Amino acid sequence: MSSTAARPIRPIAVIGGTGPAGMGLALRWAHAGETIIIGSRDAQRAQAAAEAIQRKAGNQARVSGMENSAACSAADILMLTVPFEGQAALLKQLKNSMTPGSILIDATVPLAAAVGGRASRPLGVWQGSAAQQAAELVPHGVSVVAAFHNLSAELLNREEPLDCDVIVCSDDSDAAQLTRELAAKIPGVRAIDGGRLENARIVENITALLIGLNIRHKGHAGIRITGLPPAAYR
């Protein structure tokens, strides 16, 4: 972790970490030397997922599994990778387990699939985006960052570098920078400052578009932002 030498080695809790997106992010970060806690409703399921990641990432990897609220208490970087239909209830349930000063990185996409519709259509969220809904539900002192919506879970779980940029939106610039550093640890990923948290509504919706492209063209679509100066990518 040479690029973040000033940062203490804090674990990352991947809440909802037994799903494909959570497993993929955990795998990539375990490979990069991060300490990972997989969170799940079921502690045994979390431990089984952690062992599976450990097997793929090798002996040096530091991966454990816990029930979600224990995972939450044990970390101050919380990566949320749950379907939209479970996001609000889970955040309410975890509220008392979050430490002030923590960062919640939200990758939730409000897809119509949450209410029996198509995964290629976004739902409108009153607050503007799933990330803004999360910001309303976390305790005071917890910063919300929106990121990682547009990465293919399928490709995250493979070995090859990705071909996708991660647009990071937050109202807390330190939390956003830390998230961009975490994104850049995934081979092939470039992190881009996407501005305030309110912009998450566009980034979330892009995922619905990508899902539609995947269905139509049989692929694992991602996006790259072109035309920005090199300093924009970090």
Next chain:
Amino acid sequence: MSSTAARPIRPIAVIGGTGPAGMGLALRWAHAGETIIIGSRDAQRAQAAAEAIQRKAGNQARVSGMENSAACSAADILMLTVPFEGQAALLKQLKNSMTPGSILIDATVPLAAAVGGRASRPLGVWQGSAAQQAAELVPHGVSVVAAFHNLSAELLNREEPLDCDVIVCSDDSDAAQLTRELAAKIPGVRAIDGGRLENARIVENITALLIGLNIRHKGHAGIRITGLPPAAYR
């Protein structure tokens, strides 16, 4: 136009063609051998713009300028490049000048700048998108295609190839295919079938995100879609 040999050489009317996006598209298509009619509220302004494009594109280029409704009547491919605040009124005014069987390609982006807000924030459109609003306003028999929202007008007006994909959305698959062929005539552009017209709401909003990135990072942002099989790009 070897790739579209079956297509008669029909002019493309660029409505609102004296703005930077219209001028840029007209220039690129004139270079590619298309016959272009620049439309403007003011016929003289249209002619001056046409002459400017002709000078840049060279003697072989076929570019003329007309008042918008005359341009509309003289073409059956209509490229609409106007600010959102002018779109609905202009379409109502041009309704009687459109020939059934025509294609209206809409690149309108509903930015909050239209009502004095920021260009980095989209407006909500009752119909779902500016393109769906257009579809409500054109006469029966005119097909609407949404495309070209994400191309930088600045870069279109230069000589270099672009580094951006064009996502094409329409409920008329023939019109969408013709539009993808037109997009692919712009050097560096790949055209992608983005599905039904309703998906334009996401593609339009991406422009607001790109404008925000341009402001934040001082660039001319575009997007590339990665991870699709080669056949998806055409």
